[in-house]
Structures are given as structure tokens and as C-alpha cells.
Amino acid sequence: MIARVTLEIALRKEFDYFIPPELAEQVDVGSRVQVPFGSRKVLGCVTGLAEESAHAALKPILKVIGAQTLVTPKILKLARWIGEYYCCAPETALKSVLPEAVRHEQANWRERLHVRALPVPGELPKLPARQKEVWRILQERPELPLSELLVLAKTTAATVRRLEDRGLVTIAAEISERDPYAREHILPTQPLPLNPAQANALAAIITAMDVGKSEVQSLKSKVQSAPQAEVQGSKFEVQGSMFDVRCSMLDVQASAPTPPSSPSSPRSSTFLLHGVTGSGKTEVYLQAIAHVLEQGKGAIVLVPEISLTPQTVERFKARFSSGPLQTLVAVLHSHLSAGERHDEWHKIRQGRARIAIGARSAIFAPVEPLGLIVVDEEHEHSYKQEEAPRYHARDVAIVRGQMEGAVVVLGSATPSLESYYNCGKGKYTLLKLPERADDKKMPVVRIVDMRQNVRPGKAVSIFSPQLKEAIARRVEQKEQVILFLNRRGYSTSLQCPLCGYVAECPNCSVSLTYHRQEQKLCCHICAHVAPVPTVCPNEKCRNPAIRYAGVGTQKVEATLAKLFPQARTVRMDSDVLKRKEDYRRILGDFRVGKIDILVGTQMIAKGLHFPNVTLVGIIYADLALHQPDFRAGERTFQLLTQVAGRAGRGDIEGEVFVQAFTPFHPAIQFARRHDFEGFYEQEMEFREQLKYPPVGRIALLTLKGRNEEKVKFSADYLKHELDKAVGKTKDLVIMGPSPAPLVKAETYYRYQIMLRAQRMAALSQRLALLIQSLKLPEDVTLAVDIDPVDLA
Numbered sequence: 001m002i003a004r005v006t007l008e009i010a011l012r013k014e015f016d017y018f019i020p021p022e023l024a025e026q027v028d029v030g031s032r033v034q035v036p037f038g039s040r041k042v043l044g045c046v047t048g049l050a051e052e053s054a055h056a057a058l059k060p061i062l063k064v065i066g067a068q069t070l071v072t073p074k075i076l077k078l079a080r081w082i083g084e085y086y087c088c089a090p091e092t093a094l095k096s097v098l099p100e101a102v103r104h105e106q107a108n109w110r111e112r113l114h115v116r117a118l119p120v121p122g123e124l125p126k127l128p129a130r131q132k133e134v135w136r137i138l139q140e141r142p143e144l145p146l147s148e149l150l151v152l153a154k155t156t157a158a159t160v161r162r163l164e165d166r167g168l169v170t171i172a173a174e175i176s177e178r179d180p181y182a183r184e185h186i187l188p189t190q191p192l193p194l195n196p197a198q199a200n201a202l203a204a205i206i207t208a209m210d211v212g213k214s215e216v217q218s219l220k221s222k223v224q225s226a227p228q229a230e231v232q233g234s235k236f237e238v239q240g241s242m243f244d245v246r247c248s249m250l251d252v253q254a255s256a257p258t259p260p261s262s263p264s265s266p267r268s269s270t271f272l273l274h275g276v277t278g279s280g281k282t283e284v285y286l287q288a289i290a291h292v293l294e295q296g297k298g299a300i301v302l303v304p305e306i307s308l309t310p311q312t313v314e315r316f317k318a319r320f321s322s323g324p325l326q327t328l329v330a331v332l333h334s335h336l337s338a339g340e341r342h343d344e345w346h347k348i349r350q351g352r353a354r355i356a357i358g359a360r361s362a363i364f365a366p367v368e369p370l371g372l373i374v375v376d377e378e379h380e381h382s383y384k385q386e387e388a389p390r391y392h393a394r395d396v397a398i399v400r401g402q403m404e405g406a407v408v409v410l411g412s413a414t415p416s417l418e419s420y421y422n423c424g425k426g427k428y429t430l431l432k433l434p435e436r437a438d439d440k441k442m443p444v445v446r447i448v449d450m451r452q453n454v455r456p457g458k459a460v461s462i463f464s465p466q467l468k469e470a471i472a473r474r475v476e477q478k479e480q481v482i483l484f485l486n487r488r489g490y491s492t493s494l495q496c497p498l499c500g501y502v503a504e505c506p507n508c509s510v511s512l513t514y515h516r517q518e519q520k521l522c523c524h525i526c527a528h529v530a531p532v533p534t535v536c537p538n539e540k541c542r543n544p545a546i547r548y549a550g551v552g553t554q555k556v557e558a559t560l561a562k563l564f565p566q567a568r569t570v571r572m573d574s575d576v577l578k579r580k581e582d583y584r585r586i587l588g589d590f591r592v593g594k595i596d597i598l599v600g601t602q603m604i605a606k607g608l609h610f611p612n613v614t615l616v617g618i619i620y621a622d623l624a625l626h627q628p629d630f631r632a633g634e635r636t637f638q639l640l641t642q643v644a645g646r647a648g649r650g651d652i653e654g655e656v657f658v659q660a661f662t663p664f665h666p667a668i669q670f671a672r673r674h675d676f677e678g679f680y681e682q683e684m685e686f687r688e689q690l691k692y693p694p695v696g697r698i699a700l701l702t703l704k705g706r707n708e709e710k711v712k713f714s715a716d717y718l719k720h721e722l723d724k725a726v727g728k729t730k731d732l733v734i735m736g737p738s739p740a741p742l743v744k745a746e747t748y749y750r751y752q753i754m755l756r757a758q759r760m761a762a763l764s765q766r767l768a769l770l771i772q773s774l775k776l777p778e779d780v781t782l783a784v785d786i787d788p789v790d791l792a
């Protein structure tokens with residue numbers, strides 16, 4: 001018996017290995033195995049089984065990792081799709097579907113010593129006091145971890161060992177599962193009553209689930225009526241391999257999802273739940289999950305890393321930790337330890353946890369059978385992975401939903417233009433929650449024209465008189481304030497007013513940010529640190545009156561301390577949060593009212609729900625507008641809407657101040673009116689003109705190297721090859737090469753070519769072929785990004 005194995009070292013090749021008889025029972029498609037490769041032992045994944053191989057003298061598989069196949073056939077199929085669609089090596093795609101903690105050669109179970117009481121034949125011998133105490137505890141709990149027993153009995157292991165010598169207890173190592181939430185005390189919750197909009201949305205989702213269910217049933221009955229011989233597959237039949245069999249290419253955004261075959265339900269099974277901030281989307285998710293559990297299936301919930309707070313996780317655990325639908329809720333989170341992640345993943349693989357919650361990579365959770373995928377905050381850019389495989393978890397969710405017949409619910413207060421556009425095209429079904437749950441009003445948004453604060457020869461003050469007055473009033477009334485500025489540090493640059501010198505990073509094409517507390521200049525791209533000069537470093541100038549320009553969160557904090565000395569102000573950005581508990585601690589303090597004003601970057605923009613926050617101030621709303629990116633307007637609209645949504649979540653009406661130097665920009669004006677549709681219409685005009693996504697599709701090819709001339713030359717060569725290979729393709733436009741907006745980052749120069757096409761799947765295939773034959777200099781690398789979200 002032969003196994004076809006994809007190795008972890010990226011070679012774009014598969015190798016045949018012989019399966020020794022003693023491993024025959026354990027090796028299957030999807031098994032992780034250790035095999036000899038040259039003189040080394042390497043890890044790989046079985047992607048196919050065969051009876052014969054074209055090669056002679058095959059080497060044997062050495063070891064199988066894990067008791068179960070780690071990559072299920074469904075996930076394997078998904079990995080193949082990712083490799084093809086996102087134009088990356090199959091090994092790379094396959095590697096990404098398993099968490100690091102699970103891929104290790106050693107199973108990562110934690111073993112602990114457990115003590116178990118044995119039945120006593122006849123009379124209990126007379127025991128010394130300490131042994132007696134241990135025995136007494138064991139009568140109440142006949143089995144428990146040794147460490148726990150020692151604490152309860154206030155004794156040492158020697159005491160328990162003596163009981164073992166007497167034949168009264170056994171002490172044995174057993175797998176002890178880690179539970180990252182063991183210390184949380186979670187109170188169970190019941191479904192909340194839904195308002196009419198929520199009820200409508202839930203009904204539509206449930207209908208789609210039930211359609212899927214009846215289809216599965218009719219399929220099952222067909223299979224049952226077929227002759228037995230056709231249904232039974234032998235374990236050793238040749239399965240599709242990563243390379244031989246191309247799985248059908250699904251074009252995420254350009255192709256319509258497979259419509260349910262039943263004519264009575266022409267609707268798609270992908271939904272976009274567009275609900276304003278505070279409209280109760282999570283309650284809809286929770287009740288949809290309850291339905292999927294009733295059907296005996298499971299669910300995956302994707303949440304942006306930044307919103308994956310204990311608060312979020314608890315809402316799901318609280319609903320499903322007890323009652324008739326009780327199941328484990330597994331959390332896949334980068335903040336967990338490797339051991340915790342290992343155990344959480346296996347809870348899903350073993351079917352004990354039927355709900356998986358996590359950030360981007362949780363889309364690969366082996367939930368089976370899968371009935372529902374929820375992608376919360378679907379517009380979030382963190383769903384896109386910025387290294388190979390450069391997949392977008394929302395789009396993978398849609399493909400996985402189609403492959404496995406699961407319903408997909410995308411939720412957002414500010415949907416991506418892509419998803420909203422797909423609703424217009426009838427590919428997704430739009431569900432709306434236009435009002436906040438509990439009849440809470442949307443906050444009043446006031447735009448402050450900062451141009452009126454400009455005085456010749458004077459720096460513009462951080463706070464407009466209007467915002468300053470509002471902060472004073474709210475603090476006075478013992479209400480809470482959130483101030484938002486998406487830029488950390490004290491000042492954004494250090495400049496000499498005499499000679500024009502600007503402190504720049506030697507590794508990147510950006511200026512260094514001044515951090516006053518730490519007294520250093522810091523690069524926000526590569527983390528380069530430089531001392532703060534006291535005079536202009538320019539030899540010919542030496543001006544001692546060197547100046548700082550631009551405002552960061554540190555300066556906002558310092559200015560608040562001067563203006564409102566009585567208020568308790570805390571800053572929250574990645575400079576402050578050094579440990580993982582910091583985030584929770586600060587939010588906890590804010591919740592209980594120990595903090596009056598919270599200043600922060602995008603970290604505080606999302607999902608936080610604090611009833612006592614009545615004022616939100618956005619210090620500099622135009623910041624994201626000036627990025628060289630066609631999505632700058634969309635990003636600004638999303639950010640303003642999300643930040644504004646933090647105000648007025650309680651009983652007192654909320655108020656938002658947006659300070660801007662371009663107050664009439666449509667992104668700002670539509671955000672002021674909470675008018676997503678208006679913004680969409682206006683923005684689509686611009687996208688339509690330039691055929692940018694979602695109207696067309698783009699791929700970004702970035703060449704990177706330390707020698708700028710070589711990178712430039714390689715980019716010209718790539719352009720030439722592209723012209724030859726795909727240049728004649730209808731509707732394809734090749735733009736560039738041109739320097740990347742951030743031309744130098746971390747000592748590497750970057751040049752880009754952008755491709756714009758009507759459809760992407762076919763283009764991906766041709767790109768993959770082209771890349772394989774490309775001859776680039778050794779020190780120049782090429783990154784292919786299909787459907788990029790970050791153009792810098």
C-alpha cells in the first residue's frame with residue numbers, strides 16, 4: 001500500500017511512500033506522518049492513497065502523528081482550493097489549515113497524576129491521621145488530580161504514596177485537558193426576546209438551514225437506494241491528490257453560490273446581516289446556532305482578533321454551557337498558550353465541541369457536520385492574511401459553506417462594498433436590522449470644522465472649543481468619555497524649521513515618531529529606535545529649536561492631564577499594552593467606573609459596549625482619508641461609524657464629536673447621518689468609473705529586494721512576461737510597475753504591478769503557471785496577492 005505525501009518543505013511536489021503493515025490501520029488521507037527524506041526525517045500530510053506507485057524501492061512511513069487524521073477530507077479539499085485560487089504552493093496552503101500547536105511531532109497533551117480510590121476488601125486498616133484525611137476526601141471524590149488532593153488534604157505526595165503501598169489507591173498519569181476559561185464563572189443565559197427585524201432575520205436564516213437539511217435527507221435516501229457496491233469506497237482507492245486532480249475552481253465573489261435545488265426556495269444560503277451598531281446581531285447569531293445544534297450540526301463563529309475579548313467568548317459559552325443543547329465551545333485564539341490551543345482544537349476534532357469561535361484561521365476548524373458559519377464584522381481587514389497563503393477568511397467561509405452545504409451569515413454595521421454589491425447581484429440575501437435593540441437612539445454626530453481653529457503661526461490645538469466643553473460637561477456629570485486617534489506616540493515627526501531636516505527611519509521610507517515618555521524616536525513599520533536629538537543633526541545647521549509636528553495618543557493624554565487634572569485618564573494603545581492581561585484590566589477598570597476618559601487607537605473602536613459612555617470624540621477624522629488607497633473613503637466611513645457606535649449604549653443619549661479638516665468629505669458626511677446606503681451609492685460611482693473592486697477584481701504583484709535597481713529591473717521583466725502570457729486577455733489591465741506607496745520597508749525596496757480583471761479564478765491559474773517559469777534574481781522575491789486589501 002502506497003501513500004502520497006505532501007512534505008512541509010515547500011517543493012511543489014508529492015512523494016510516494018510505502019505504508020508498513022503495522023501502520024496500515026492508522027494511515028489515511030489527511031494523516032500527518034513523519035517520513036525519511038534524504039538523510040532527514042520530515043513531517044508531511046497524506047494527500048492520497050494508491051495500490052501501486054510508478055517508483056521503485058519506496059521508503060516507509062516512519063510514524064503517524066495523532067490518534068485521528070488531522071486534516072479531514074473536507075479541509076483538504078478547502079486547502080486545495082486555497083492553493084489554486086490564491087496562487088500559492090499547496091504545501092503552504094495545507095500548512096495553514098492546522099494550528100502550529102497541533103502540527104508538532106509530539107502530541108501536546110498534558111498529563112497529570114490522578115489519584116483513584118480502590119474498593120477495600122473487608123475492613124479498612126487503621127490509618128495514621130494524615131492518611132485518614134486523604135482517604136476521607138477520596139470517599140467524597142473517588143478520583144481527582146494529585147495536586148488538587150494535596151491542597152485539600154494539606155499534605156505531601158508521600159502520604160498518598162503510602163496509601164498506594166497499602167493497595168488502597170492508584171496513582172496514574174492521565175490526560176488532563178487545559179481549559180483557558182476554567183477560572184471564569186459563567187452564568188447561563190436564556191434566549192432574549194427578539195424585535196421584529198431580528199425575528200425576520202432569524203426566520204430567513206432558519207429557513208435556509210432547513211432547506212439544506214431536507215436536501216441532505218433526500219440525498220441520503222438516494223444513496224441508500226443505490227446498489228451497495230457503488231456506495232462503499234475501499235479505503236485504498238486512489239484519492240485525488242493535491243496535484244493530479246484539480247478541484248473545481250470556485251470564484252468567491254464572481255460566481256453565484258450554488259442555489260438550493262428546491263424551486264420553492266430560490267434564495268441563496270449566504271446572508272449579509274446589516275445591523276446598525278447595538279442592533280443585536282449577536283442574539284441573532286446565538287439563536288441561529290441553537291437551531292443548528294438542534295439539527296445535530298455545529299457552527300464556526302469568526303470574530304476579528306481585536307474583538308475576540310473574554311466578553312465576546314462568554315456570551316457564547318453562557319448560552320450553550322448548559323441546557324438541552326449543551327456543548328463545549330472551543331476558542332481558537334492567538335492569546336492562548338500552545339497547550340491550550342492544542343486541547344481546544346482537539347475538542348473540536350473529537351466532536352465534543354460543536355461550536356468553534358476564533359479569529360481568521362478558525363475558518364479551518366474541523367467542525368463536522370458543519371451547519372453554520374458566522375463571520376462577524378465581515379468588513380474587517382484583519383480577515384485577510386498578509387503572508388502566504390494570502391487568503392481572506394470571509395471569502396474562504398463562503399467557499400467552505402458552498403462545499404459543505406452550510407449556511408453563511410456575514411454580519412456588520414458597515415458592510416464591505418464587496419458583500420453589499422453581492423446582495424445587489426442576488427448572490428447574497430440582505431437582512432437588515434435598522435434600529436438599535438431596546439429602542440436605544442443612535443447618537444447625535446456633530447462635525448467640527450477644524451479649519452476654523454487654524455491661527456497663522458500657531459499650532460492647531462488638539463481639542464476644538466466644542467469638544468473641550470463637551471468633555472468638561474460629561475466628566476462633571478460622572479459620565480464616561482472615549483477619545484479616538486488612530487496614531488500612537490507623542491508627535492508624528494521631528495522637524496527642523498530652519499533647514500527642513502526630518503528624522504527618518506534608515507530602513508523604511510517613513511518619518512520617525514517621537515515617544516516622549518520613553519524619550520526615543522521610533523519607526524512604526526520596523527520598530528527601529530533612535531535617540532532624540534537636542535539640536536538639528538544637520539552638520540551645517542545645528543539649530544537647537546528643533547520642533548515636533550503632528551499629534552499622537554501620548555500627546556492627547558498629556559494635554560488632557562493639563563486641561564482636566566481632576567479626571568482619571570487612561571491611554572490604550574499597543575505601547576501601553578505589553579501583556580495580555582493589560583487589555584482586560586483597563587477595560588475592567590473602565591467598566592466599573594475607575595476611569596473617566598479612555599484615549600486610544602483602533603483598539604477601542606470595535607465592539608466595546610459600555611453603557612455609561614455618553615461622549616465619543618474623534619480627534620482627527622481625516623487621518624485615514626489621505627492614504628494612497630482606493631478604499632481610503634470606505635475605511636474612513638467604517639471607522640467613524642464604528643467609533644461613533646460606542647456612544648449612547650445605555651440609558652442616556654450619546655453624542656459624538658468628529659473633528660476634521662475636510663468636514664464636507666462624503667465619507668464623513670454620510671457617517672454623520674448613519675447613512676450606509678447613501679455612502680454606498682456615492683462610492684460605487686467612483687469604483688464603477690475605475691473598475692475597481694467590487695466592480696472588477698484585482699491582484700497585486702509585489703517584488704521585494706535590498707537592491708533597488710535589481711527590484712526595478714525585475715519588475716520590468718515581470719511586466720514583459722505578463723504582457724506575453726496574459727496581456728491579450730480580454731478585460732485584463734496591467735498597471736505598473738511602480739514603486740509601492742511605502743517604497744522601502746524594513747530595509748527592502750518594493751515595486752508593484754497591479755492586475756485588474758473581470759474574473760479572478762482563471763487569472764489565478766495562469767499566474768501560477770507564469771510564476772513557476774519566472775527567473776528572478778536570487779535576492780528578489782515576488783509576492784502574489786489575490787484580492788488584496790492592503791495596497792501599501
Ligand SMILES: [Zn+2]
Pocket residue numbers: 496497498499500501536537538541542543
Ligand atoms: Zn536644521
Ligand SMILES: [Zn+2]
Pocket residue numbers: 505506507508523524525526527528746
Ligand atoms: Zn523602519
